[in-house]
Amino acid sequence: MTVPGTAAVADAVPGAGSGTPLLEVRDLRVTFSSRGRRAVKAVDGVSLDVAAGSTVGIVGESGSGKSVTSLAALGLLGKRGVEVSGSVRFDGEDLLGMPEAELRALRGREIAMVFQDPMSSLNPVLTVGRQITEILERHRGLKGQDARDRAAELLVSVGIGDAVRRLKTYPHQLSGGMRQRVMIAMALACEPRLLIADEPTTALDVTISAQILELLRELVVGSQTALVLITHDLGVVAGLCDQVHVMYSGRIVESAPRRPLFADPQHPYTTGLLASVPRLDQARGIPLLPIPGSPSDTLPWVEGCAFAPRCTRQVPECLGAPPALLPARGAAGGAHLVRCVNPVEDGS
Amino acid sequence: MSLLEVRGLKVHFPIKKGILLERTVGHVRAVDGVDLSVEKGRTLGVVGESGCGKSTLGRAILQLEPVTEGSVVFDGTDLSTLNGRDLRAMRKRMQMVFQDPLASLDPRQSVESALSEPLRTHGVKGPYDARVRELLDLVGLPATAANRYPHEFSGGQRQRVGIARAIALNPELIIADEPVSALDVSIQAQVVNLLEELQKRLGLTYVVIAHDLAVVRHISDDIAVMYLGAVVEVAPSDGLYDGPLHPYTRSLLSAIPIPDPEVEDSRERILLRGDIPSAAAPPSGCRFHTRCPWRQPTRCHDEVPLLRTLPGVAADHTVACHWAEQIAAGQLQPMSPEEALIGAAGGASEPGSGASNRGDAGLMPPAADPR
Numbered sequence A: 001m002t003v004p005g006t007a008a009v010a011d012a013v014p015g016a017g018s019g020t021p022l023l024e025v026r027d028l029r030v031t032f033s034s035r036g037r038r039a040v041k042a043v044d045g046v047s048l049d050v051a052a053g054s055t056v057g058i059v060g061e062s063g064s065g066k067s068v069t070s071l072a073a074l075g076l077l078g079k080r081g082v083e084v085s086g087s088v089r090f091d092g093e094d095l096l097g098m099p100e101a102e103l104r105a106l107r108g109r110e111i112a113m114v115f116q117d118p119m120s121s122l123n124p125v126l127t128v129g130r131q132i133t134e135i136l137e138r139h140r141g142l143k144g145q146d147a148r149d150r151a152a153e154l155l156v157s158v159g160i161g162d163a164v165r166r167l168k169t170y171p172h173q174l175s176g177g178m179r180q181r182v183m184i185a186m187a188l189a190c191e192p193r194l195l196i197a198d199e200p201t202t203a204l205d206v207t208i209s210a211q212i213l214e215l216l217r218e219l220v221v222g223s224q225t226a227l228v229l230i231t232h233d234l235g236v237v238a239g240l241c242d243q244v245h246v247m248y249s250g251r252i253v254e255s256a257p258r259r260p261l262f263a264d265p266q267h268p269y270t271t272g273l274l275a276s277v278p279r280l281d282q283a284r285g286i287p288l289l290p291i292p293g294s295p296s297d298t299l300p301w302v303e304g305c306a307f308a309p310r311c312t313r314q315v316p317e318c319l320g321a322p323p324a325l326l327p328a329r330g331a332a333g334g335a336h337l338v339r340c341v342n343p344v345e346d347g348s
Numbered sequence B: 001m002s003l004l005e006v007r008g009l010k011v012h013f014p015i016k017k018g019i020l021l022e023r024t025v026g027h028v029r030a031v032d033g034v035d036l037s038v039e040k041g042r043t044l045g046v047v048g049e050s051g052c053g054k055s056t057l058g059r060a061i062l063q064l065e066p067v068t069e070g071s072v073v074f075d076g077t078d079l080s081t082l083n084g085r086d087l088r089a090m091r092k093r094m095q096m097v098f099q100d101p102l103a104s105l106d107p108r109q110s111v112e113s114a115l116s117e118p119l120r121t122h123g124v125k126g127p128y129d130a131r132v133r134e135l136l137d138l139v140g141l142p143a144t145a146a147n148r149y150p151h152e153f154s155g156g157q158r159q160r161v162g163i164a165r166a167i168a169l170n171p172e173l174i175i176a177d178e179p180v181s182a183l184d185v186s187i188q189a190q191v192v193n194l195l196e197e198l199q200k201r202l203g204l205t206y207v208v209i210a211h212d213l214a215v216v217r218h219i220s221d222d223i224a225v226m227y228l229g230a231v232v233e234v235a236p237s238d239g240l241y242d243g244p245l246h247p248y249t250r251s252l253l254s255a256i257p258i259p260d261p262e263v264e265d266s267r268e269r270i271l272l273r274g275d276i277p278s279a280a281a282p283p284s285g286c287r288f289h290t291r292c293p294w295r296q297p298t299r300c301h302d303e304v305p306l307l308r309t310l311p312g313v314a315a316d317h318t319v320a321c322h323w324a325e326q327i328a329a330g331q332l333q334p335m336s337p338e339e340a341l342i343g344a345a346g347g348a349s350e351p352g353s354g355a356s357n358r359g360d361a362g363l364m365p366p367a368a369d370p371r
Helices: A066-073 A100-106 A128-140 A144-157 A176-187 A206-219 A234-238 A258-263 A268-276 B054-061 B085-091 B111-121 B129-138 B143-147 B155-167 B185-202 B213-219 B237-242 B247-255 B261-266 B324-328 B360-368
Strands: A023-032 A040-050 A055-059 A082-090 A111-114 A194-198 A226-231 A243-248 A251-257 B004-017 B023-038 B043-047 B069-074 B094-097 B173-177 B205-210 B222-227 B230-236
Touching: A023 A066, A040 A066, A040 A251, A055 A066, A055 A234, A066 A082, A066 A194, A066 A226, A111 A176, A128 A144, A128 A176, A144 A176, A176 A206, A206 B247, A226 A234, A234 A258, A234 B261, A243 A258, A243 A268, A251 A258, A251 A268, A258 B261, A268 B185, B004 B054, B023 B043, B023 B054, B023 B222, B023 B230, B043 B054, B043 B213, B054 B094, B054 B173, B054 B205, B085 B094, B094 B155, B111 B129, B111 B143, B111 B155, B129 B143, B129 B155, B155 B185, B185 B205, B185 B213, B205 B213, B213 B222, B213 B237, B222 B237, B222 B247, B230 B237, B230 B247, B237 B247
Parallel strands: A055 A226, A055 A243, A111 A194, A194 A226, B043 B205, B043 B222, B094 B173, B173 B205
Antiparallel strands: A023 A040, A023 A082, A243 A251, B004 B023, B004 B069, B222 B230
8 A cells, every 4th residue: 555645735733833842753654564454554644743841642542543653753663564654853863763772772761651551561570679770770870779769769759658668569569550650650760851651541540540640740740851641531631731632543633732622622523522421510411422433434545534434524525635734713823733624613 | 119229238259268278368348238229210320449349239239249248129029039040030131231342242153143142041932033133223233233243343333232132131120330431432422322222212220330430420310439348429410429428429520530621720639649448458437538538536447437318418319428517518628638548658458450359359468568
């Protein structure tokens, strides 16, 4: 399968501001192929900027390409059967063309990642302390007692009491919330400039998830560390993110600062998502308006808007050339972008 | 009279030790004294975090778990007095919808076979084609789905098959354990709406078990909030959000993010520290007292609170808290979360959130505290 022809109108870049961004993703494309199967385009031309110290949310359902975007950007996808194109620049340096050794030095020190399930990301046969000191030894050159002291400090900073004793525990001896705290401590061990959190609270209980979000808010928001929060939960980004990108089928379909996004959503997918989740603060009688179909419903051909088969506002143009990401109606300064030929008028 | 009446229900799982000579060293009190009732045609929501015993409660109602104590009365019949044939006949009237349809449907069984199996089991005379088509139509699937297999469907469609199977025998009561939590956000609403529509058309009674309070509140008439094996508050859905009485309900409500930046920035947050204690050794007195921001020096730690009504609050709203009046009147102020937490610093004793609440809750604590 070939890359489709470029859109008639070039996409605007969401989140672009003045100055050099910390992370600059341009036209990132990821295709998975395996013998005998049709190639799958997981990410289809994603461009976004993350400014230093800012908080960016990427919202999408499973299969929207939100996780693959971040994995591809950090070179974590592996080589076989994966085709990555486009450019990813971190602080001006191209990550995609970077030799593996250099990239490895960067990951963990400058860029860190927190995954959804801490149990499968932590090493079950090493103590928590060993796993944290390993990072400090590798990237910071700390050794022995110095490393252990710093590791204990880190545990305290993520709200784990009795840190010295906890360093000797194994991951299975900790609860889910505690494990996720350890993951965050490990991620923040080298004071990275970019933290990518991929569904950090999805595997956790409601009250524990609130603790972890509060912790991220305390540690990251307002600090020098930029946060990219990947989630399926619109509620999570509503309270936390400066800029929110909504992804569908490998593309960013709407992008805006959180207030305009929730006050005046314009892509039918965004409004559909908002109308399909029950809200605690609304009266009970309001019926839910589900989005018909499922994310696996796609057009049999490459062109056109991927959401069209499920869209209630579909017009003939939707099936033609793929729509470009353009400034939304009423948006000032290009901060609100939408990829739709027939956007929702009354944003409710 | 209520269709379903649960009285003093207890389900305790023994913790076994030793290889050859197994001996019981303790019990996991998964469900520890629950009273509930559901009227015909209504929906009761049961919410709580993992390990609170909500799934065990649902299974125990259907007699799928051994009941340690207490009774489940369904339409006037105490289910614990039934066995064998009588219980099987009763099961026809009570069905279950599971969380993950990919796990609960046989991958090698076609939809037609899956839907006619309950009919066959319960001695309904064939042919089943017409009923299968009717069921598919009821849950909004095309008739062609009958010849297909579970893997050919999307998650939402699979859950529709799971629901069709549950309603195949025209049951009166359906227990739905996390019916939408495995589904994508845009699909959840489809299944919630389907459940509501089926209730209207078939006059079903639901017990919906879930951790997502927003979904539960949307679908339920009444809500029971569970914490560590016990019900701490029961209220009509609206009453629970407008005037939560139990400290745990308050913190649960405040922990749920709302997709609106204006609301998120301004709302009050009651954060809890620590994790749920182990159900093998629940705290004395009020089970929530180890994390409660409103804990008082008296009563909370040594006196078990019972569900009771409060003066000035609707009679169908009950709460198990000694200090509910004072908290509601604002006479007591919450402590900071750090002050509130007592016992295990940080609480390593709770099993992983994804862990099933069966058994492992009890296996964890001894190992969790390396000296």
